[in-house]
Amino acid sequence: MARNRVLVVDDESAVRFGIRDFLEQQGFEIDEADSCQDAQHLFRATRPDIVIADYMLPDGTALDLIPRLKEIDSDIPLLVLTAHGSIDLAVRAIKEGAEQFLTKPLELPALRVILERLLQKQRNHHKQLASKTRQIRQAVNPFIGTSAAIRSLADQARKILTTESPVLILGETGTGKGVLARWLHENSNRAEEAFVDLNCAGLSRELLETELFGHEKGAFTSATASKQGLFEVAHRGTIFLDEVGDVDLQIQPKLLKVLEEKRFRRVGDVRDRQVDVRLIAATHQDIGSLVREKKFRDDLYFRISTIPLSFPPLRDRIEDISTLAQYLLDKVASDLGRGEIQLDESCVKGLKAYSWPGNVRELRNVIERAVLLSEGRSIGLRDLNFDGHSNVAAPFLDSSLTLLELEKRHIERVLHEEQGRVERAAKRLGIPRSSLYQKIKKHHIPTSRI
Known part of the structure; x- marks a missing residue:
């Protein structure tokens, strides 16, 4: 790994030598300049990770140098040194963009700590930028297609982006409820905060309770340490509860309390905690029927269904299949490094003839399987394998059938x-x-x- 590069700007060679000698022993690579002009030249040529500049230089001051360097690269942190420090001067330097203002003589061990902190801050900033860029690149559009059903859903979803009310997404398994939930979060006022999701299906009452609300040390036999619940983790952000219809009846009153009072209590705790979250829930079940069967509380149902959104099954949007399939094909081919691949006419007909009980999730599986098992630049009907059975769509296109x-x-x-x-x-x-x-x-x- 390349060493961190530091540009030291000072007109006193003894000062430069002392800093260089110490920092080279700490694993840094050092460049030296004795004027504003030399500093600009080296800064442009070497792109250091950090700059240490004396305030007084032969051809200007650090206040003159900082904006010139920031114009070249605003992300590189700068430290200003001076033998005649004052609060006014320090404030002016910070306003110009300096990260730190230090007085001479320098305590070199303290300088090393400051450099490491600034470099770590810079690395974290770069990671955040990379993560945001990756999220934008990987973001999935839940509204791919031109069918009336998907356009109607898109219109409804956009109208509720500014609301804080709970949202209930209804739809069959695999339609894209989770994708829609994340889209709602990333386009809301809470986009910069956490998005926390939990699939409630199959979780026992005890596990679901501790996952949602957390627990205190000693609350039960295996609780050897306190644990935050997902509501705490999602504070100021969004929590997405998938398959909310499976939430145990004994947990439902606690869930209702969080939504109505924004308060909850950890398992084993005696005090309430405040939380600010936006709830998005989803289910493939008919919750109205669960309410009538006394398997789901009606008050909780009315609370979480303030804004219901229904995701249409893929079989109800046949006209979107070719567009959606090509979109998924491009994504899968890119992930696998296969380059551009197209769907031929027979493939598109086969995809449209199938009824897609697994919806978009099954479509992606079929596309990915076809890409993995084929070697050409085109996917045909013969390459399709539905639910493990080859050429399922072929009978629909067989003109010899009566x-x-x-x-x-x-x-x-x-x-x-x-x-x-x-x-x-x-x-x-x-x-x-x-x-x-x-x-x-x-x-x-x-x-x-x-």
Whole structure:
């Protein structure tokens, strides 16, 4: 790793020697200048990590030098040295952009500590910039497509960006609820604060409670230390609770208290803590039905559903599939270093013919699998593998099939995707349940499919 480079600007050679000798022993690389002009030349040529400049120089002062160097590179920190320090001079130097103002004679160990702190601050700043750039580059647009359904969702989402009210995102598994939640956060007034997410599905009451609210040391047998809950971590930011319909009934009153009073209590604690968070929740379940079945509190439901957003399933936005598939293909190909890859016409037809029970998540899996298993610059129907079965879409495009055969295969497929639930299959097919039973009997579809 390259050593940190320091530019020392002082017209006294003895001062420069003392600083150089000490800092070189600490692993720094040193460049020297004895005037403003030389400092500008070296600064431009070497791009140091930090500058140490004496206030009085033969051709000017540090107050003259600082703006010139800042014009070349404003991110490089500068320290100003002087034998005649004053509060007024220090304030002027800081206003011009100096990070520190030190008086001579220097305490060299203290100088080393200051340099290390400034360099660490600079590294952290660069990391933050890189992280923000990466987030912008990797940000996923939840509204890809031109269908009426996705345009309507985009319009609704943009209208609520300035509100602090809870949002409930409804939609099937894999539609993109989590992507929409992050988009809402990153475009809100809380974008610079934390975005914390938790999938509530399958978590026991005890685990969910300690994850959300934290616990105190000794609250239970394995609580050997205090732990912050996610509400504390998300303070001033956004917390996203996916599959909120699975939250245990005993946890729901505590969740309601946080939303209504902005207060909660850690497990094992006796005092309330204040918190300022915005809640976004999501579920694939019909919470209205859960409320009627007494599996979800109605007061909590009314609180979290202040602003409901419904994410349409992929099968209801067929016209978006080609655009969305190409977008995902470009992203996957870029991640895998494959260059530009296109979807051919047969592939697009196959993608549109499929019903996508796994929605966008399944589409991405199909695209990624096709890229990994193909070697060319084009993805065709033969490269598609749906849910582990090759060429699932091919029968839909087989012109040798009769209409009856095509109908039978389509019914079998929908029944399979709905796990034999006739009522849901009939709804997807757009026919009454009684009609579907008649067709099942007519086509001799095995009862094992139902």
